[in-house]
Amino acid sequence: MIDISPEQARTLAAIMAHGSFDAAAAHLSVTPSAISQRIRALEAAVGRPVLTRARPAGLTESGQAVVRFARQLELLSADLAEELQPDQPPDRTRLTLVINSDSLHTWALAGLAAASGTVQLEILREDQEHSLELLRSGAAAAAITATAKPAAGCISRRLGVMRYLPVCTPAFAATWFGAGAAAEALATAPVIVFDRKDDLQDRYLRRFSRKPLQPPRHYVPAAHEFGEAIRLGMGWGMMPEIEIGEDLTRGTLRTLSPRAQVDVTLYWQQWRRGSAALAGVAGAVQTAAAVLR
Structure with missing residues (x-):
C-alpha cells in the first residue's frame, strides 16, 4: 500500500x-x-x-x-466542514472547469449560472479536443470534451451533439461560390478559423479533396468575434447550428451546400472522487445540455 x-x-x-x-x-x-x-x-x-x-x-x-x-x-474537506458545522454559513467551494469556447458562448453558461449560488467557478477556455490534459494534470475538476473514454481517475457522461454548419453571407457566396462550393472554389475562398487548434473547417474541407486544401485563413480566437467576422463577409466558417437559427431564417447567412454539417459529440468528464459541489455543477450542466442534439 x-x-x-x-x-x-x-x-x-x-x-x-x-x-x-x-x-x-x-x-x-x-x-x-x-x-x-x-x-x-x-x-x-x-x-x-x-x-x-x-x-x-x-x-x-x-x-x-x-x-x-x-x-x-480540498473538495471533500469542504463537504466535511459543511456536514460537521451545519449551522455555520458554508464557504463557497472553489471549482476549476475546462469548457470549450462554443459551448460557453451558446449553452453552457446557463447551467453554470444555475449552479453559481453555492460555488466559486474558474473557467478555463480550451478546445474540446484538447481539454483533457488540464483534467489529467489536476488543474481542473471537470471538463467538457470530445473524448468519450474517461481520463485516469475520472468518469465520463455524454452531453449531446454540437452540430456545426459551414456558413457565409449571401454576398460572399455570390463572389466565391457562384458555381457551388466545390473543391476548386474551397481551395481559394478565404476561411475563418478560431485558432491553430481548430480543426472543424479542415474536417469539412477534407470531404472534397484527397489532398489537403489550403485556402487563405483568418484566425479569430473569440466566439462572438468569430461569428461577426463571418457575418461581415471576411470568409466562411463552421458555426454552431444552435447559434445561427435566426441568421438562416433571415437570410443573413446561408450554408455552403445542402445537408452540409460536422457533428461533434460532447462529454462531461470529472474526477471520480468528486464532492457535493461538483455533483451540483455537473447536474446543472447536464440540464443545460438538453438543447444539444
Whole structure:
C-alpha cells in the first residue's frame, strides 16, 4: 500500500499552482528546505518521480495523480466542514472547469449560472479536443470534451451533439461560390478559423479533396468575434447550428451546400472522487445540455 500524506500531496499541488519550490514555500508558510524534504518523502512513498526536473517543473504521470488527489481532498474537506458545522454559513467551494469556447458562448453558461449560488467557478477556455490534459494534470475538476473514454481517475457522461454548419453571407457566396462550393472554389475562398487548434473547417474541407486544401485563413480566437467576422463577409466558417437559427431564417447567412454539417459529440468528464459541489455543477450542466442534439 502506498502511504501518501495529505501534506505531501498539498505541497506538490502548491508547487504546480505557484510555479516553484520557493513560491510554494511562501504560500504554505514553510521553508524551501521543508518543501524539498516533503517532495523527497513523497517520491520515496510513490516509488518514482512526481516532478520532471526542468524549468518550470512539470508533473510526471504519477505526479498528476497525486495533484488530483490533493484537489479532491480540498473538495471533500469542504463537504466535511459543511456536514460537521451545519449551522455555520458554508464557504463557497472553489471549482476549476475546462469548457470549450462554443459551448460557453451558446449553452453552457446557463447551467453554470444555475449552479453559481453555492460555488466559486474558474473557467478555463480550451478546445474540446484538447481539454483533457488540464483534467489529467489536476488543474481542473471537470471538463467538457470530445473524448468519450474517461481520463485516469475520472468518469465520463455524454452531453449531446454540437452540430456545426459551414456558413457565409449571401454576398460572399455570390463572389466565391457562384458555381457551388466545390473543391476548386474551397481551395481559394478565404476561411475563418478560431485558432491553430481548430480543426472543424479542415474536417469539412477534407470531404472534397484527397489532398489537403489550403485556402487563405483568418484566425479569430473569440466566439462572438468569430461569428461577426463571418457575418461581415471576411470568409466562411463552421458555426454552431444552435447559434445561427435566426441568421438562416433571415437570410443573413446561408450554408455552403445542402445537408452540409460536422457533428461533434460532447462529454462531461470529472474526477471520480468528486464532492457535493461538483455533483451540483455537473447536474446543472447536464440540464443545460438538453438543447444539444
